[in-house]
Amino acid sequence: MGKLQDQMQMVMELKGLSPRTQKTYRACVRHFVAHYGRSPVELGREEIRGFLHHLVSDGQVSASAVNQHYSALKFLYETTMGQVWEGLQIPRTKRPKKLPVIMSQEEVRLLLSRVPTLKHRSLLATIYSGGLRLNEALHLRLEDIDSQRMLIRVREGKGQKERYTLLAHFALGLLREYWGYERPTEWLFPGRPVERPLSPSSVQRVFQRALTQAGIAKPACVHTLRHCFATHLLESGVDLYNIQKMLGHGHASTTAIYLHVTRRGLADLVSPMDHWEGLEPSAL
Numbered sequence: 001m002g003k004l005q006d007q008m009q010m011v012m013e014l015k016g017l018s019p020r021t022q023k024t025y026r027a028c029v030r031h032f033v034a035h036y037g038r039s040p041v042e043l044g045r046e047e048i049r050g051f052l053h054h055l056v057s058d059g060q061v062s063a064s065a066v067n068q069h070y071s072a073l074k075f076l077y078e079t080t081m082g083q084v085w086e087g088l089q090i091p092r093t094k095r096p097k098k099l100p101v102i103m104s105q106e107e108v109r110l111l112l113s114r115v116p117t118l119k120h121r122s123l124l125a126t127i128y129s130g131g132l133r134l135n136e137a138l139h140l141r142l143e144d145i146d147s148q149r150m151l152i153r154v155r156e157g158k159g160q161k162e163r164y165t166l167l168a169h170f171a172l173g174l175l176r177e178y179w180g181y182e183r184p185t186e187w188l189f190p191g192r193p194v195e196r197p198l199s200p201s202s203v204q205r206v207f208q209r210a211l212t213q214a215g216i217a218k219p220a221c222v223h224t225l226r227h228c229f230a231t232h233l234l235e236s237g238v239d240l241y242n243i244q245k246m247l248g249h250g251h252a253s254t255t256a257i258y259l260h261v262t263r264r265g266l267a268d269l270v271s272p273m274d275h276w277e278g279l280e281p282s283a284l
Helices: 001-015 018-037 045-058 064-079 103-114 117-132 134-138 167-183 198-211 223-234 240-247 252-260
Strands: 151-154 162-167
Touching: 001 018, 001 064, 001 117, 001 162, 018 045, 018 134, 045 064, 045 117, 064 198, 103 117, 103 198, 117 134, 117 151, 117 198, 117 223, 134 223, 198 223, 223 240, 223 252, 240 252
Parallel strands: none
Antiparallel strands: 151 162
């Protein structure tokens, strides 16, 4: 496996896969090899199908994780080993389509007010301001904040795609106050040691504590702020195309899910039950 692993690593680097994707693919292939205790060279279609079926039937991993394994093995066999993947006839697991959790603008403000440190409050406000993924926000540098054009440059986007998104005046005010105290030099939100950005898990912990203290009983996480950004823009009349570009979505269908959670178009509608004037629930 050593030589094949080195070959796969070289191909991933040549293809420009992000360090995060490379790490995920390596872990998935190791999982596959450990499952059978044999080299991938000795394993074929039936073993791949059996392994993926094991992941699905075991119920210990999500559909997303199963598909990560699928993509990693496809890269290994097709791109690294030169086999025709389509000929293996291995289906991809369907992910259940779940609507994202959305907080109101009032809830977002309340949440931010419960974040104890200026550093984390500035980070979470920046994520909501531009609809950033957590990893994108953690890899921001000082020069990525364009206060003249009120834009954020995202250089660590998914698929290594750069883009610009919105910088709110409120977020800029927090960032300026934060910079005045912390004076970060390389990463905008450095961790410990300062040569590295903050860890995602530490930010999630801060978010969950603030969520609890704000009394918001929704199964939200940091990524929820990205969903809120898109939904609130849609509700204010911004078109899907511009939201798609700011989020960095490759396909409009990915952005279209926010049509299902926005209240735009629903605000003027009335439930038929609201026509039951004068009838109290106790009368039923």
